[in-house]
Amino acid sequence: MTQDFDLDRYVRNSRAVDLSGVAWDQISAHPVSGAEARCLTFMMDIETHTVMYARDLLATRAAFDPEVTAFMSCWIYEEFWHGEAFSRFLGEAGFTLAPDREKVTAASPYPTKTARNERIRRALGRSVYTGHLVSMLGSALTRDFVAIQMTWGAMNELSAINSYQAMIERSANPVLRDILRRVIKDERRHFAFYRAQARMRLARSARARRLARWAMQRLWAPVGTGLRPQEESDFALVWLFGDDAGLDRMRRIDATIAELPGFAGATLAEDARRRSLERMPPSRVPELSTDGALARAGVHRERREAAA
Known part of the structure; x- marks a missing residue:
């Protein structure tokens, strides 16, 4: 067990996110912008498909x-x-969301959106198999492959925390802000584990530091890239982090990752932000946040209480 993370305590206390007391009946009384809906749909898809990342991870030495x-x-x-x-x-x-526009309520059976989730996974096509094989091959070639995966996971979890915090700052819906704060509590624990594992594995191997730095600089992309269309990833990043405050947040992410052995001076988050801004200038966000644009992306507003 790493000294920086109490795994026993985490496992004993792990449970579904605590949603007791969430004012579900008050959601419709507050606005939900088109940008929020599009971004939250992207976030939902990422969270739902964590199992795909885990599948690749368990095909490596991490499974031992x-x-x-x-x-x-x-x-x-x-x-x-x-x-x-x-x-x-x-x-x-x-x-409601494509393809079947399922109306999710408190009475909906779990898991929800099964048709959507199956379509997303099938749309990945051959990349599902090639990604799996690459993970297996990389793990077979070097004992340090798990260090790369733990660093990758730390970056993804830290990015998720900051994305939810940025959403809280932008949202006018108090119920959404409440839910996001609850989710962030879990994400902080996830980040703590990945960071502790990455720090331990990077500290004990110079080769691990070199390989992890190389992989993160050349292969890492914001979580959700590849799972969903590039436009969705860019939209979320630009809407959440495209302004000066977003740049400051990206730099804080980089500063935290730079504390890992071998990552001094890394600018992974800032570089990802720059690439997204090159593909999608902030001026495009309003046009991609209209109800029509959302519908074309498979996100349908069934009620009209809130304006886009």
Whole structure:
């Protein structure tokens, strides 16, 4: 067990995100912008498909580590419920999603949006298999592959925390802000595990530091890239982080990752922001936030209480 993370305590206390007391009946009384709905749909898809990342991770030497697998057993479960929390919020706010436009309510059976989730996974096509094989091959070639994966996971979890915090700052819906704060509590624990594992593995191997730095600089992309269309990833990043405050937040992410052995001076988040802004200038965000644009992206506003 790493000294920086109490795995025993985490496993004993792991559970679905606590949604007791959430004012679901008040969601429709507050606005949900088109930008929020589009971004939250993207976030929901990421959380729901954590299992795809876990599948690749378990195809590597990570599967031999009882601490990693114990964490992942809880992590996948918690991330699933994050996705379901976002799914219900969107349903209560009057949004349905392609392909079947399921109306999600408190009475909906779990898992929700099965048709959507199956379509997303099938749309990945051959990349589902090639990604799996690459993970297996990389792990076979070097014992340090798990260090790369733990660093990758730390970056993704830290990015998720900051994305939810940025959403809280932008949202006028108090119920959404409440749900996001609850989810962030889980994400902080997830980040703490990945960071502790990455720090331990990077500290003990110069080769691990070199490989991880190379992989993160050349291969890492914001979480959700590849799972969903590039436009959705860019939209979320530009809407959440495209202004000066967003740049400051990206730099704080980089400063935190730079504390890992071998990552001094890394600018992963800032570089990702720059690439997204090159593909999608902020001036495009309003046109992509209209009800018509949302519908073309498979996000349908069924009620009209809130303006886009």
